Amino acid sequence: MEMLKQVETRPLATSQQRQSQSFLEIANVSKVYPTAKGFYPVLQDVNLSVKEGEFICLIGHSGCGKTTLLNMVSGFNQPTEGTVQLRGKPITNPGPDRMVVFQGYALLPWLTAFENVYLAVDSVHPKKLEAEKRAIVREHLAMVGLADASDKKPPQLSGGMKQRVAIARALSIRPKVLILDEPFGALDAITKEELQEELLKIWNDHRCTVLMITHDIDEALFLADRLVMMTNGPAATIGEVMEIPFPRPRDRTQIMEDPEYYDLRNHALDFLYRRFAHDDTE
């Protein structure tokens, strides 16, 4: 706790100066699933206020309701109690303003990378000229370094390339909120670091609000403005929110040389593996 106070007294990071108040508001949210054995509370009293343009990472053990929480932001799920509001409007449906990068990429295998992105652009901007839509697709595929692979179909692409297409698709429609559910979990360490850096670069240029689930503390420390740490389910809630004060644009080596990096890292590890250690006997 001592360390957290120290964090709070540091000057605001540059990214936070552009952020307005109460962009995405998660207030007193609970989610209860009816099961054969009775009601199962997944989430209880979750409160989180996200500013516009903020990069938030969520961490917690599996089964703690991270995905459930993000599904309420994307609109696939509604809270049993409480409200989730975007710019003061309650979220009731999925929509392209809150685009999701799905865990399994969710690319259509019969469409090429280009066509996958085009389908998104075309659905969100049906009235734009075709040349304009094609230019948007090309621009975003180039942004993730896939200009040459645009005519390949997903089965011909590696995991990292598929994830790049999924990110290009998500960004091509300029969402207000970008939701990523463990986007780099299935990738090898090198590809993962590459993609983290690309995502950060793109986010720096686009400044959409990002909510991202991760299992990787280093990833969260590198990417996020704030790290939301969840307690274990049932009835999981937000245990702690950690400010990550490193200035942007961030450089991985520089951050890792900062002694504070290890304070933050140990604090998060302590939260996950001591204070809310996962009970494997369940």
Added chain:
Amino acid sequence: MVANPGTRSTGSNVAGFARTFWKKQGQNIMLPLIGVFVFLLIWQLLSSTGITRLPGPISLVTEQRTRELLLYPFYDLGGLDKGLFWQTMYSLARVAKGYTAAAVVGIGLGILVGTNQTINKAVDPIFQFLRMIAPLAWVPISLIALQNVQQAAVFVIFITAVWPILINTTVGVQQIPQDYKNVARVLQISPRKYFFKVLIPSALPYIFTGLRIAIGLAWLAIIAAEIVMSGVIGIGFFIWNAYQNNYVSEVILAVFYIGAVGLLLDRAMAYLQQLILPEEQR
């Protein structure tokens, strides 16, 4: 030898190609031929030793009437007196009509039932019940219902072939991965686009499985139907007529036609499947 395009070496290249082809495919060609030969030999032995009254395969050539049928498949003396090619064509035309109707109704209804859980629950027991009824059992029903023999024969094909198409299409539509549906919901894809870009491509492998099972069943059914519906031109009634007149080797010849056509139909569907389905979905 591979990189030697000169004209002089053409002859040796052809010979070389034949050699490598034979090395690769020799067994694939020889073994089935040996199998067929041994089968015919055992059959001939069984009938010449008098264990069975069925004539051996040699009778196709030794019997004069059958030899004429074998050598002149294209003759047409009007009425029912036609060569086996024409008999087969009449049967095939009936299958084409019934099968096309079955494909249209089966795929259409399958999509409707697959997308609508309520309708599915209501009609599934009826479908499961009706599909168990053998083609022959439909013959009297269709004759009573339709009066016209030609229409009744087509209806028997239709009712036999429609179930595998219908049921496979339904399953194919129900099996569309949730991820694809979620993408469609986030992007708010129009129903028309969803149908052509997501639903049809995703269900296509299942639809083809249904179509391929159905073509075999349809061919089986037409023979059964024609045997019962006397007085129609077709390979099925030809068999029945030959049996009534005790031309047993003619029956055997017609059975060879039936088997060959069935095999060709199945191969043709498999080829079509390969042609239309993208590689990654087979």
